[in-house]
Amino acid sequence: xxxxxxxxxxxxxxxxxxxxxxxxxxxxxxxxxxxxxxxxxxxxxxxxxxxxxxxxxxxxxxxxxxxxxxxxxxxxxxxxxxxxxxxxxxxxxxxxxxxxxxxxxxxxxxxxxxxxxxxxxxxxxxxxxxxxxxxxxxxxxxxxxxxxxxxxxxxxxxxxxxxxxxxxxxxxxxxxxxxxxxxxxxxxxxxxxxxxxxxxxxxxxxxxxxxxxxxxxxxxxxxxxxxxxxxxxxxxxxxxxxxxxxxxxxxxxxxxxxxx
Numbered sequence: 001x002x003x004x005x006x007x008x009x010x011x012x013x014x015x016x017x018x019x020x021x022x023x024x025x026x027x028x029x030x031x032x033x034x035x036x037x038x039x040x041x042x043x044x045x046x047x048x049x050x051x052x053x054x055x056x057x058x059x060x061x062x063x064x065x066x067x068x069x070x071x072x073x074x075x076x077x078x079x080x081x082x083x084x085x086x087x088x089x090x091x092x093x094x095x096x097x098x099x100x101x102x103x104x105x106x107x108x109x110x111x112x113x114x115x116x117x118x119x120x121x122x123x124x125x126x127x128x129x130x131x132x133x134x135x136x137x138x139x140x141x142x143x144x145x146x147x148x149x150x151x152x153x154x155x156x157x158x159x160x161x162x163x164x165x166x167x168x169x170x171x172x173x174x175x176x177x178x179x180x181x182x183x184x185x186x187x188x189x190x191x192x193x194x195x196x197x198x199x200x201x202x203x204x205x206x207x208x209x210x211x212x213x214x215x216x217x218x219x220x221x222x223x224x225x226x227x228x229x230x231x232x233x234x235x236x237x238x239x240x241x242x243x244x245x246x247x248x249x250x251x252x253x254x255x256x257x258x259x260x
Contacts, residue, residue, distance in 0.1 A: 006033045008058075009040050014051040015196055016044045017189070023059025029111040029143075030067035031082065038089050045096055051204065052196035053096070054189060055119060056103040062128065063112025071137065083142035086111065090118035090144050095215060097208045099199050101192040104128045105185065109167070114143040117152060120211065122178065123192060124170045125185035130178060131167035151218060153177050203241035204259035 008019040018040055020027035027033075044050050057063060074082060093100055093115075102108075102119035109131045116122050116130075124130075132145045140146060141162060150158040153176045161168070173179045183191045199207060209232040217225030236242055240260040248255035 004036050004040070006030075006036050007040065009043075011050065012193070014049060014200060015193060016040075016047070016050045016053045018053065018055045020055075020057040020061075020063055023057075023061070025067065026061040026064030026107065027057045027059065027112070028065060028067040029063055029086065029115070030070055031085070033067075034086055034089055038085075038092070041089070041092050041096065044098065045092075050098065051200040052098055053100040054103050054192045054196070055093075055100060055115070056189065056192075057105050057112075059106065061107040061112065062102070062104045063109075063115055064107045065110030065112055065133070066142075068137070071139070079139075079142070086114075086143040090114060093118045094120075095212075097211065099196060099207070099211070101195060103188045103192045104130075104170075104179070105188060110134055110141065110145075111143050114141060114145045114148065117148040117178075118144060121180050121195065123181045123183050123188065123195070124173060124179045125188050126170055126182055127185065128170045128173070128179075129167050130170075130173050131165065132162045133165035133167070135163060136165040149178075203236075203239070203245055203255070203257045205239050205241055206236050206245075209236055 006020070006022045008021045010017050018037070020033070022028070022033070044053055070082070099120040102116040102122045104116055104122060104124040105128065106125070107129050108116050109129070110133060113130050113132055132141050132149065134141050134145070141149075146162065149161065157176050160166070168176075170179065170182045174182055181191070213229050213232050216228050220228070241257045244257060245255045
């Protein structure tokens with residue numbers, strides 16, 4: 001859309017594609033970029049025609065971190081405000097209710113790694129690289145890295161990445177579970193579209209509530225998580241989509257879900 005300066009936003013059928021498009025700055029997460037991403041995801045959240053999102057970058061980077069010029073100028077009060085807005089955006093992405101695939105085309109450092117982790121799934125090109133190098137700048141991850149990374153890869157691996165500020169390649173990211181797949185760079189978007197097509201063939205309410213069950217249960221006991229699962233399962237059981245899905249299965253025909 002023409003009203004964005006730092007990203008490209010387009011719709012392909014029922015898929016929204018967001019491309020960070022400031023390659024001269026390695027798609028750094030400046031305050032302006034965060035504002036534009038926030039606006040884009042607000043539009044996606046209210047667009048009933050969109051069932052999934054692909055988030056990627058143009059050039060060598062997915063997002064190569066925060067804008068260091070911005071970072072160098074902030075004091076403690078401004079830093080808290082900046083991290084609040086970034087965290088709020090990433091929480092919005094995580095809880096969108098629609099699957100968001102990070103198609104990591106290149107460097108995903110600092111805020112870029114954090115942005116990818118806020119997405120539902122992560123696929124990466126074979127030359128993508130990941131890291132949380134904030135300690136090298138005298139700060140810590142501020143957009144969720146200290147929280148999401150341990151939950152995805154485990155505390156030990158997260159501590160090593162965060163405390164050393166080291167960089168890992170796509171193969172290592174796959175090995176430790178940070179990403180779901182490695183894809184040839186020229187097939188990255190096509191593969192993301194394929195995954196979203198597979199997801200969108202399923203019952204929309206069930207997809208949304210399955211994501212909600214996983215996200216809401218991460219910080220609870222197993223017992224509390226099972227209660228959440230039980231409640232959301234019962235919601236699904238009362239939908240037209242449940243009746244259609246079970247009927248189609250018994251009739252040996254493809255289901256026609258309505259999202260109701």
